[in-house]
Amino acid sequence: MKVLVTAKLPDEAVRKLILAGCDVDGHGEVRPMNREELLARVEGAEGLLCTITDRIDREVFDKAPGLRVAANYGVGFDHIDVAEAGRRGILVTNTPDVLTDATADLAFALILAVARRVVEGDRRTRSGQFRFWAPLHFLGTEVSGKTLGIVGFGRIGKAVARRARGFDMQVLYTARKPLEKREEERLGVRFAPLEELLAQSDFVSLHVPLTPQTRHLIGARELSLMKPSAFLINTARGPVVDEKALVETLRGGGIRGAGLDVYENEPELTPGLADLQNVVLLPHVGSATVETRTRMAEMAVENLLEGLAGRRPPHCLNWEEVKGKR
Structure with missing residues (x-):
């Protein structure tokens, strides 16, 4: 054969x-x-x-x-x-x-990287721009105690929720069908419709499959519902996000940053995405x-x-x- x-x-x-x-x-x-x-x-x-x-x-x-x-x-x-x-x-x-745990680990790595400006700080240090320490220099955002919104609550989404408990995060999730209350209590999560989740979350992590219904699930309108201080994380599939709308939102300060492992026209990036300092870009290594x-x-x-x-x-x-x- x-x-x-x-x-x-x-x-x-x-x-x-x-x-x-x-x-x-x-x-x-x-x-x-x-x-x-x-x-x-x-x-x-x-x-x-x-x-x-x-x-x-x-x-x-x-x-x-x-x-x-x-x-x-x-x-x-x-x-x-x-x-x-x-x-x-x-x-x-x-x-x-x-690949559940590997991808969930990476999603959390992106959360930490964008919140604490890890990649940007690495670039600055390597280029010789680290010249002093000061109270208001290179400030990031705390992850502990913040609200994490998980869009898509299958195996990977649940694994991310379990990791969030170690950071004392409030976890909202949205899915086609809410879990039973006992399961929500066990995982320490609460169901919220997508619009509510976007509006309340400090970090939004995407974990849905790519289907006709989820293509551009996160577009200009959805991004406008997020807090200006919020971050978007995508380790699912690139076309779930309207990348052009994301670039415009990030440029205009509509959200604070993003961490991406997948792209709409992979491996090509939407023009302008690579120029943004408030984005961490990885080469599709969720399971790597x-x-x-x-x-x-x-x-x-x-x-x-x-x-x-x-x-x-x-x-x-x-x-x-x-x-x-x-």
Whole structure:
């Protein structure tokens, strides 16, 4: 069985595919596989192990009529046409849960970095601008005791809420369905509609998937509801935020700052974003720990092998639709 792996993975993960009898066509470079390579090399593949940088659509499926499983290395799957895959009998899988703590850690790292001007201070110190200490010099904002608003309260949102308890923060959350009161009390959180959450929070952290309903969930109007002293944190998906509106809001002092790990037109930045001193910009590293990325590879391989063997993969997105077509 030919398997195309579009990203460089840990050797052990690739070895497991080979030992299972797969003919592995692996991408040996750190950079993502480009579109032309993907379309050329997917021909004849029964299995595909892809990442969030690969657009897996009808054109890819047409090139690989024998494709049976598309195993995504990542949680988000908005880059995969899951509906079309289902119509063609192709299983689609992802790697949930494993990156929860790493992403929650990073969200809190961004909260602390923007509040205490960590990156800006590092730049100043390296450039020789640290020449004195003074009571009113380089002031930031305290995190402890402030109000944190969490938009999207799945596994990662809840993990961020647990971390906030260590900083004695008041935590508001919004989700499609409020938790039961006992669960809210256990986590120390309170449900609030989005508008109320935006208006009351000192930090707003985004943790929703990218769907047609969440695209530009945070736009000019929503940003205008936030406190001028508030910060926006995005470790979810870039298009959840209208980046142009964010740049204008930050320029005009509508909010105090932002911490971003994802971007609307990734890896491109909206003009003006990189020029702002009150923004911390990271290169999509929410899950980038050795432990998490290794486990993601293991899960993607496990999903792929189970699907190729005709069994239900542990983390399948469309099993009910596809199982009758196999």
